[in-house]
Amino acid sequence: MMAYMDSEILDIAKMPRGGFDASCLDRRLQTDRLEYLDRSDVDDRTNRQIVDALDRIGTLFNGHDKNARLVLAEVADVADPKILELGSGHGGLSRKLLEHHPTAQVTVTDVDPGSVTDIAASDLGSHPQASVREMDATAIDAPDGYFDLAVFAMSFHHLPPPLASRVFAEGTRVADKLVIIDMPRPPSLLHVLRLSAMLPFAGLVPLLHDGAISSLRSYSPSALRALAAHADSAIELDLRGGLLSAQMVVAFRR
Numbered sequence: 001m002m003a004y005m006d007s008e009i010l011d012i013a014k015m016p017r018g019g020f021d022a023s024c025l026d027r028r029l030q031t032d033r034l035e036y037l038d039r040s041d042v043d044d045r046t047n048r049q050i051v052d053a054l055d056r057i058g059t060l061f062n063g064h065d066k067n068a069r070l071v072l073a074e075v076a077d078v079a080d081p082k083i084l085e086l087g088s089g090h091g092g093l094s095r096k097l098l099e100h101h102p103t104a105q106v107t108v109t110d111v112d113p114g115s116v117t118d119i120a121a122s123d124l125g126s127h128p129q130a131s132v133r134e135m136d137a138t139a140i141d142a143p144d145g146y147f148d149l150a151v152f153a154m155s156f157h158h159l160p161p162p163l164a165s166r167v168f169a170e171g172t173r174v175a176d177k178l179v180i181i182d183m184p185r186p187p188s189l190l191h192v193l194r195l196s197a198m199l200p201f202a203g204l205v206p207l208l209h210d211g212a213i214s215s216l217r218s219y220s221p222s223a224l225r226a227l228a229a230h231a232d233s234a235i236e237l238d239l240r241g242g243l244l245s246a247q248m249v250v251a252f253r254r
C-alpha cells in the first residue's frame with residue numbers, strides 16, 4: 001500500500017481532483033478549462049465584476065464573517081496574532097478579521113496586481129493594522145514561521161495539483177497553521193446535480209461560469225491528503241465540513 005502511495009504521489013500532476021482513489025464518474029467530473037479569473041485574455045472588467053460579486057455574496061450571506069470567526073478560533077490562544085491572507089481578491093475576509101480582533105496584524109495579499117491595487121485603494125490600504133501586498137501563495141515572500149496563521153479562502157481549487165501542493169509547503173513554512181477554506185467536492189451524484197443547476201446559465205453569467213469550473217476543479221479530502229503528503233510528510237491535516245458547506249483544512253507541521 002505504501003509503495004503504491006509513494007509511486008502515485010510522485011505523479012501528483014496526474015492526480016484526479018477527486019484523489020487517486022476517485023471513482024470512474026468522479027474522474028469525469030473535472031476540467032482543464034480555466035475560470036475567467038485565471039485567464040489573461042479576459043478583459044479586466046469581467047474579472048472585476050466577478051471579484052465584486054464574490055465580495056457582495058460573502059457580505060450578503062455572512063460568508064466573510066463566518067470565515068473570519070473560523071480563522072480567529074484557530075489563533076484564540078495568541079494575544080496579537082499575525083495573519084496572512086492569501087488570494088484575498090477583494091479584502092472582505094481581512095476586513096472582518098480586523099473588525100473582530102482589535103490587535104491582529106493582517107497582511108492582505110493576492111497574486112493579481114489589479115486586485116492588490118483595488119484593495120490598497122480601499123479602507124484596508126490605510127488601516128493601521130493591515131498591510132496590502134502582491135503575493136503568490138505558491139512562493140510566499142516571508143521568512144519561516146513569520147505568521148501565526150495563513151488563510152487561503154475559496155482559491156485553492158484554482159491551482160493544479162503541483163502548485164496546490166506548493167501552497168501546503170509554503171503556507172506551513174511561513175505560518176504555524178495554514179487554513180484552507182474552499183468549495184467542497186460532493187459525492188459524484190450530488191456533484192452532477194450541482195453542476196446541472198449551474199451549467200445551463202454558465203454561458204450567460206460569468207460568476208456561474210467560474211462557479212461550475214470551480215466545482216469541477218474542487219479537491220476531495222483524499223486529494224487534499226495526497227497534496228499535503230507530496231509537499232512534506234511532516235504536514236498533518238485536520239479536515240472539517242465539506243459535504244454541502246465549505247470544506248476547511250487546517251494544516252500544520254509536526
Ligand SMILES: C[S@@+](CC[C@H](N)C(=O)[O-])C[C@H]1O[C@@H](n2cnc3c(N)ncnc32)[C@H](O)[C@@H]1O
Nearest residue numbers: 054087088089110111112136137153154155158
Ligand atoms: C475566487 S477568488 C476568491 C477571492 C476571496 N478569497 C473570496 O473568498 O471571495 C480567487 C482568488 O485567488 C487568487 N489567486 C489565484 N491564484 C493565486 C496564487 N497562486 N496566489 C495567490 N492568489 C491566487 C485570484 O487572484 C483570486 O483573487
